[in-house]
Amino acid sequence: xxxxVEQLTECVVKANKNKQALCIRGGGSKDFYGNARALRYPKLxxxxxxxxxxxxxxxxxxSARAGTPLNELESLLSEHGQMxxxxxxxxxxxxxxxxxxxxxxxxxxxxxxxxxxxxxxxVKLLDGRGRILNFGGRVMKNVAGYDVSRLMTGAMGTLGVIxxxxxxxxxxxxxxxxxxxxxxxxxxxxxxxRCAGQTLPVSATCHIDRRLYIRLSGIESAVDAAHxxxxxxxxxxxxxxxxxxxxxxxxxxxxxxxxxxxxxxxTAPPFSITCxxxxxxxxxxxxxxxxxxxxxxxxxxxxxxxxxxAMLFRGKDPNISAFHPLPPALLKIHRRLKRQFxxxxxxxxxxxxxxx
Amino acid sequence: MPRANLVKAFRKLLPSESVLxxxxxxxxxxxxxxxxxxxxxxxxxxxxxxxxxxxxxxxxTAEKIPVVARGAGTGLSGGALPHADGVLLSLAKLNEILExxxxxxxARVQPGVRNLxxxxxxxxxxxxxxxxxxxxxxxxxxxxxxxxxxGVHCLKYGLTVHNIxxxxxxxxxGDSLEIGSEALDSSGFDLLALMTGSExxxxxxxxxxxxxxxxxxxxxxxxxxFDDVEKAGAAVANIIxxxxxxxxxxxxxxxxxxxxEDFIHAGYDPDAAAIxxxxxxxxxxxxxxxxxxxxxxxxxxxxxxxxxxxxxxERRRFWAGRKAAFPAAGRVSPDYYCMDGTIPRKHLAEVLRxxxxxxxxxxxxxxxxxxAGDGNxxxxxxxxxNRSGELEKAEAFGARILEICIEAGGSLTGEHGVGIEKLNxxxxxxxxxxxxxxxxxxxxxxxxxxxxxxxxxxxxxxxAEFGAMHVHRGEEKFPDLPRF
Numbered sequence: 081x082x083x084x085v086e087q088l089t090e091c092v093v094k095a096n097k098n099k100q101a102l103c104i105r106g107g108g109s110k111d112f113y114g115n116a117r118a119l120r121y122p123k124l125x126x127x128x129x130x131x132x133x134x135x136x137x138x139x140x141x142x143s144a145r146a147g148t149p150l151n152e153l154e155s156l157l158s159e160h161g162q163m164x165x166x167x168x169x170x171x172x173x174x175x176x177x178x179x180x181x182x183x184x185x186x187x188x189x190x191x192x193x194x195x196x197x198x199x200x201x202x203v204k205l206l207d208g209r210g211r212i213l214n215f216g217g218r219v220m221k222n223v224a225g226y227d228v229s230r231l232m233t234g235a236m237g238t239l240g241v242i243x244x245x246x247x248x249x250x251x252x253x254x255x256x257x258x259x260x261x262x263x264x265x266x267x268x269x270x271x272x273x274r275c276a277g278q279t280l281p282v283s284a285t286c287h288i289d290r291r292l293y294i295r296l297s298g299i300e301s302a303v304d305a306a307h308x309x310x311x312x313x314x315x316x317x318x319x320x321x322x323x324x325x326x327x328x329x330x331x332x333x334x335x336x337x338x339x340x341x342x343x344x345x346x347t348a349p350p351f352s353i354t355c356x357x358x359x360x361x362x363x364x365x366x367x368x369x370x371x372x373x374x375x376x377x378x379x380x381x382x383x384x385x386x387x388x389x390a391m392l393f394r395g396k397d398p399n400i401s402a403f404h405p406l407p408p409a410l411l412k413i414h415r416r417l418k419r420q421f422x423x424x425x426x427x428x429x430x431x432x433x434x435x436x
Numbered sequence: 437m438p439r440a441n442l443v444k445a446f447r448k449l450l451p452s453e454s455v456l457x458x459x460x461x462x463x464x465x466x467x468x469x470x471x472x473x474x475x476x477x478x479x480x481x482x483x484x485x486x487x488x489x490x491x492x493x494x495x496x497t498a499e500k501i502p503v504v505a506r507g508a509g510t511g512l513s514g515g516a517l518p519h520a521d522g523v524l525l526s527l528a529k530l531n532e533i534l535e536x537x538x539x540x541x542x543a544r545v546q547p548g549v550r551n552l553x554x555x556x557x558x559x560x561x562x563x564x565x566x567x568x569x570x571x572x573x574x575x576x577x578x579x580x581x582x583x584x585x586x587g588v589h590c591l592k593y594g595l596t597v598h599n600i601x602x603x604x605x606x607x608x609x610g611d612s613l614e615i616g617s618e619a620l621d622s623s624g625f626d627l628l629a630l631m632t633g634s635e636x637x638x639x640x641x642x643x644x645x646x647x648x649x650x651x652x653x654x655x656x657x658x659x660x661x662f663d664d665v666e667k668a669g670a671a672v673a674n675i676i677x678x679x680x681x682x683x684x685x686x687x688x689x690x691x692x693x694x695x696x697e698d699f700i701h702a703g704y705d706p707d708a709a710a711i712x713x714x715x716x717x718x719x720x721x722x723x724x725x726x727x728x729x730x731x732x733x734x735x736x737x738x739x740x741x742x743x744x745x746x747x748x749x750e751r752r753r754f755w756a757g758r759k760a761a762f763p764a765a766g767r768v769s770p771d772y773y774c775m776d777g778t779i780p781r782k783h784l785a786e787v788l789r790x791x792x793x794x795x796x797x798x799x800x801x802x803x804x805x806x807x808a809g810d811g812n813x814x815x816x817x818x819x820x821x822n823r824s825g826e827l828e829k830a831e832a833f834g835a836r837i838l839e840i841c842i843e844a845g846g847s848l849t850g851e852h853g854v855g856i857e858k859l860n861x862x863x864x865x866x867x868x869x870x871x872x873x874x875x876x877x878x879x880x881x882x883x884x885x886x887x888x889x890x891x892x893x894x895x896x897x898x899x900a901e902f903g904a905m906h907v908h909r910g911e912e913k914f915p916d917l918p919r920f
C-alpha cells in the first residue's frame with residue numbers, strides 16, 4: 081500500500097513542478113457533480129489505495145484509506161451494528177470514502193443526525209507540495225490546531241488529496257418505520273416544522289409527489305409512541321424508498337431537466353417557481369427539477385431570499401457555476417487558502433469555483 | 437503610536453469609561469482562567485457594538501498593534517492572556533440575544549452572551565442550547581466558538597462546531613464576513629469549522645446563530661461504583677458497544693470521589709476505586725428502556741453498587757458531585773492544575789497507571805475526572821504555589837501527561853484549547869509541515885499576524901528550541917518526528 085502513496089506523492093511533486101493540473105478521482109460516481117472543466121485533466125487515481133486501517137466498534141471510530149469503496153465500509157460497520165449516520169449517497173455504487181468526504185454530501189438523515197463534516201475526526205492529506213500531513217485524529221474531541229480535517233470536507237479536492245479519513249460512527253437504530261401522509265406542500269412543511277420542535281425519533285423527512293414521508297428510528301417503544309402521536313399509515317417499502325432518495329434513483333431525480341439543490345432556512349415558505357419540487361431535511365433542502373428557461377439568476381435569488389444557496393446538482397452547463405458564487409470578501413479568503421495548500425493550482429482546477 | 441495617542445484615538449470612538457489604561461483598571465484583564473500566566477495589556481477597550489469594533493480594528497491594523505479578543509475570561513489555556521504591546525478587546529458588552537426563532541429552532545446572539553443565558557431565554561419555547569461547558573453560568577458563546585467548547589453532554593449532542601449555523605466575523609483587514617448561513621450548509625469551504633476552535637487567531641466574531649434543540653421529555657441517571665478502574669473502563673466500552681449513546685458518561689477516580697464526597701455529600705460510595713455516571717435522556721419510553729439496559733451492563737461489567745436516581749433531586753445531587761470536582765480539588769489543595777488530554781478509551785487504564793507513576797515521581801497528588809464517553813481526561817494536579825518550585829513541578833507533570841496522551845494516539849487538548857499553555861506540546865503532536873499549514877491558514881485571514889499573536893500555534897523557532905531541550909533519559913522521544 082505504501083508503494084501507492086509513493087506513486088501518488090511522486091505524481092503530485094512532478095505536477096507541482098510542471099504546473100500540470102490533475103483531476104483527483106475515486107470511483108467516479110460523482111463525475112456529474114461540480115464544474116466539468118476539471119474532468120479533462122489527467123486523472124490521479126485514488127481507488128487503488130484502499131482498506132480499513134483501524135476499526136474498533138467500542139471506540140465509535142473507523143479509519144480507512146480514501147479508495148475504500150463506501151459500500152464495503154458500510155457493510156463492515158453494519159456487521160457490528162453501526163453506521164455512517166450522515167447516510168452518504170453512493171450513487172452508482174462505486175463511491176469511495178475519499179470522494180464522499182471531498183464532496184461532503186449527506187443523505188436523508190442529515191437534517192436530524194448531522195452532515196459528513198460533523199463526523200470527520202481526522203484526515204491524512206497530500207498537499208500541493210507533495211507533503212503528507214496529518215490533521216485531527218481518532219478521538220472525539222480535539223481542539224489542537226485549526227480544524228483542517230473539516231475544511232477538507234466539501235472542498236471537492238481543491239485543497240489536497242485525502243489519503244485517509246477517520247470518522248465517528250454511530251449505532252444503528254434498533255427499529256425503523258416510515259409513515260406516509262397525503263399532504264399538499266404547505267401542510268407538509270408545517271408538519272415537518274412541528275416535528276422539529278419536539279423530541280420525536282424522526283430520522284428523515286421527504287415531501288415528494290404530494291406525499292410526506294417521515295422516517296422514525298430508535299428503540300421500538302419510542303418508535304411506537306411517535307407513530308401514535310403522529311398518526312399516518314405505515315409505508316411498507318421503508319428501505320428502498322429512502323435508498324431511492326439518497327441515491328437519486330427515484331423518478332423525480334431522473335428526468336432530463338436540470339436538477340437544482342437549494343439549501344435554505346428550514347422554515348422558508350414554499351417556492352413559487354413553476355417546476356417539480358421535492359423537500360427533505362425538515363424543509364431545509366429543496367430540490368427543483370426545472371426546465372432550462374428557469375434561469376440560474378432566478379433560482380439563486382430565491383435561495384438567497386430564503387437564507388441559503390443554490391447548486392446546479394445535475395445537468396451541467398458551461399455558462400453556469402455549479403456552486404453558488406461567493407461574495408468578494410469570502411472569495412478572497414478562499415483564494416488565499418487555495419494558494420497556501422496548493423500553490424501551483426494543480427488540484428481539480430475550477431471543479432468548485434471558476435476562479436480557482 | 438505611543439500609548440497616550442492611542443488612548444486619545446480610542447476615546448474619540450468610545451466613551452472614556454470604555455477605554456482602560458491605568459494599571460488598576462487593567463488588572464482584572466491580566467489573566468483568564470489559567471491564572472499562572474499573567475500579563476497586563478497596553479490598553480483594554482470595551483466596545484458595545486460592531487461599528488465600534490470596526491473602527492478599533494482599523495486603528496490597530498494601521499498601527500500594526502496586536503489585538504487579543506476576550507469574552508468572560510474563563511478559558512483554561514491562557515487563550516485570552518493579553519499582549520504587553522497590544523489592545524485587549526473585551527466583547528463583554530455585546531451581550532444581547534438578538535432573536536430567538538422557535539420555528540426554525542435557532543437563536544441569533546452577540547458574542548458576549550453567556551452560554552446558559554441562551555438556554556434560559558429559550559426555555560419558554562421548550563428549547564435549549566446543548567453544549568454545556570462546566571463554566572456555562574459565566575462563559576460567553578463567543579469564547580465557546582473560539583475554543584470549540586464541549587461539556588458533559590457532547591457525546592450525544594456534539595461540540596460547539598456541531599451546534600452553530602452562522603457567524604458574522606470581522607477580519608483584521610476590515611472585511612465583514614458572513615460564514616455559514618441559516619441553511620444547514622453553505623457554498624464553498626467549511627470556514628465555519630475553521631473558525632470554530634481557532635482561538636481568536638483568525639477574526640473577531642460579532643454575531644453567532646446557534647441551533648436550539650427541543651428539551652428532552654425526561655432524563656435519568658445511573659451511578660455505578662467499581663472496585664477497580666479497569667472494570668469501570670470496560671463498563672464504559674460495553675455501554676457504547678451495546679449501541680447506546682448516553683446523554684452523559686462520566687467517570688471519577690478514588691481520590692476525586694473522596695474529595696467530592698467530603699465537600700458535596702453526593703452519595704458516592706467512598707470505598708469505590710471508580711464511579712461511572714451514565715445519563716439517558718429523551719422520551720419517557722426511550723429513557724425507561726435505556727436505563728434498564730445500562731443497569732444490566734453495569735452489573736455484567738462487575739459494578740459493586742448500582743443506583744438509579746430515585747427522583748430529580750437525587751439525579752441533580754449525583755451530578756452535583758461530578759460538577760464540583762474542580763472546586764473540591766481547590767478544597768483539598770491550595771492550588772490545582774487542570775489538564776485536558778484526550779485518548780482512545782481503550783488506553784484509559786494504562787494511561788491512568790502511568791499518571792499514578794508520575795504522581796509518585798513528582799511527589800504531587802493527582803485527581804482524575806474523565807468525560808469517559810468521548811475519551812477526554814481531566815487530571816487535576818494538586819500543588820501549592822507558595823512552595824518554591826511546586827508550580828514548575830506541576831507544569832512538568834502536566835506536560836508529561838499530555839505527552840502520554842499523544843503517545844496513546846490522542847490529543848493534547850480536547851476542549852480547553854492550546855492557548856499559551858500547550859505550545860510546546862504542539863511541537864510534539866504535529867510535525868513541521870502541519871505547523872507550517874497552520875501558519876498558512878492564519879496568514880490567509882491575518883497576514884500581519886496581529887490577532888492573538890503567539891498563541892495556539894508554536895513558531896518554528898520555539899519548536900526547535902523545545903526539541904533541543906526535550907531529551908528524556910538520554911534518548912530523544914518521538915524519534916520519528918522531524919527535527920532540525
